[in-house]
Amino acid sequence: MTRIVVVDNHGQFTHLEHRTLRDLGVDVELVDNETPLAETDADGYVLSGGPSMDRVGRAPEYIDADVPVLGICLGHQLIATELGGEVKSGEYGGYADVDVAIDDDTDPLVGSLAPETRVWASHADEVTKVPEGFERTASSDVCSVEAMGDTDRDLYGVQWHPEVAHTERGEELFENFIARCS
Template identity: 75%
Template sequence: MTRIVVVDNHGQFTHLEHRALRDLGVDTEIVDNDTPPERVDADGVVLSGGPDMDRIGRSADYLDLDVPVLGICLGMQLIAAELGGRVDSGDYGGYADVTVEIEDEDDPLVGSLAPETRVWASHADEVKDLPEGFVRTAKSDICGIEAMSDTDCDLYGVQWHPEVAHTEEGEAVFENFLAICDAAE
């Protein structure tokens, strides 16, 4: 059975990310972001959302585990910042119901959501410049980079929260990430 850990960056929806995976039949647990990655046995990692970059603990170390990683909101921003991208304040600010335009129908994480989907997202901070090796896979009217992927390294990020009821196809994002993890084994 595929095992995916959710690294808790103190986000208000972390428990919902865990539950979404559990409801798919995944062996999953939440680990504190101060947990050393070498103590974790996983086929995939979800870096949860959270309040700010000052509270990410050892989350960046999970990028070196050689398993697929999905960053959600702050988790996506963390991936970008750690790998040479740029994160800055968003123009819109807080949470909003947003129509996201999928740009890559072949992307293993969000391609199945094409051509567009409704999501619930915070835009207080956003990825402004992609790290090398990443492609933008989704955008919206209020955010230039709503999702990103580096399929060669199995690193993925979404600005939105697939785990909340307001996101139309959130379960599909987790199903797609599970398929990515299964394929990587």
């Protein structure tokens, strides 16, 4: 059975990420972001959302785990920041429904959602420049980097929250990530 660890960055929806993965038949564990990578064992990691970059603890260690990693909202921004991308305050701000265009229909994480999907996202902060080796895989009218991926390293990020009911096809995104981990 595929084992995924959700790294809790103190986001308000982290428990929903855990539950969604569990309901999809994954052996899933939720760990605090102060947990050292060496104390976990997984086929993949989800870096959850959270309130601020200064509260990510040891979560950056998980980016180098040599298994697939999915960053959600703050986790997406954390991957970008740690690997040389840029994150800035968004012009749009708080949570809202957003129409997202899938820019790469071959991407293993978001490609199946093409040509577009409707998501629930916060844009208080957002990735404005992807790190070297990454491709922008989705965009919207309010955010130029709604999703990014580096398939060579199996690192992916989405600005939106696939775990909430307001996001269309959120479970499909998690299923795509599980397939990368299997």
